[in-house]
Amino acid sequence: MKKYVLAMLLAGSVVLEGCAIGSAPSVEGVNLTDGASDENVEQGNDTEAGDDAVSADDTAAEDSAVTDESVDGDYEQFTKDYTDDIKTKVTEITASSNSLTDELTSIVALYDEYDSLSTNAPDQTAMNEVCGWGTVVWKEECLSLLGRMETSDPAGYQDVKSEYDNWEKYVPAMAQKMSDIYADGSIYPVIYSYNTAMRYKRYAYILASSLADIQGEVTFSFPDSTMCGYYGDYSSDSYLIITEGMESGSYDIVIHIDDTKEIRGWGSIEENSDGSEVMAFTSDDAAVEGTIDCFALGATFYVSASDGSIVSQEESYDFTFKY
Structure with a gap:
């Protein structure tokens, strides 16, 4: 993920550079730089030429408004609050999964869905806006697993929950240590959020493994693994x-x-x-x-x-x- 984000940032800088040196856009034969029609206008038709110019300007303004509205509409996805959506989707996944392994596999896919908001963001500001939603996905999964452990093993639940609460206090410090190589860069919030999300993911795997033991799910396995x-x-x-x-x-x-x-x-x-x-x-x-x-x-x-x-x-x- 980290390599992909950095590659996207580099690609974005190239795209922006290309836009800066491009020619001015045209609207229906009108060069917006000159403000004149490409059509030949005979001398003596000043009024008609003026009407054409006004029409062209109006058209350009309308097209500009549509473009701005389209950009604003697309940008809304980077400022939206996805908390309730994520909670609903996690609940649906846990209810429909046939096993804890299947559940984790689906949660991985859900994380990827929200992580794509960051990797597809148009600029660094948008990236920073949405990079934290992956953490919410894995945190909700942890809370869901804890809730089921409370039901399945009431006697042991309090120790499990106390350990989780204590561990959670150290998550920011762990994520910071894992991200400090990027501390002076604009991409730091994205890397920090990623490392935070991966800590919750790892703990979700730990909780799922414990719940599988409690429930006797002998075929349980992690959907992926990493040395990181x-x-x-x-x-x-x-x-x-x-x-x-x-x-x-x-x-x-x-x-x-x-x-x-x-x-x-x-x-x-x-x-x-x-x-x-x-x-x-x-x-x-x-x-x-x-x-x-x-x-x-x-x-x-x-x-x-x-x-x-x-x-x-x-x-x-x-x-x-x-x-």
């Missing part, structure tokens, strides 16, 4: 962040250890001899190399080479939990 995420206890000072990089197949990585050590770098997915995947890591200054093994509930960073300034060779660091 926030690894580590969200309230601790040690965490591992993996986000999509700008280059295809690359990932931006932040390894933060006990608030005393931080390594930033990039990674790419490699395949082990047994067919499993591992993230190969190289720090930005090339002083540290290693691998990151990602699991359903955490990740481990192993140092294969280092100059010793921050971490030492053959050290490993575990980051329990994934959000």
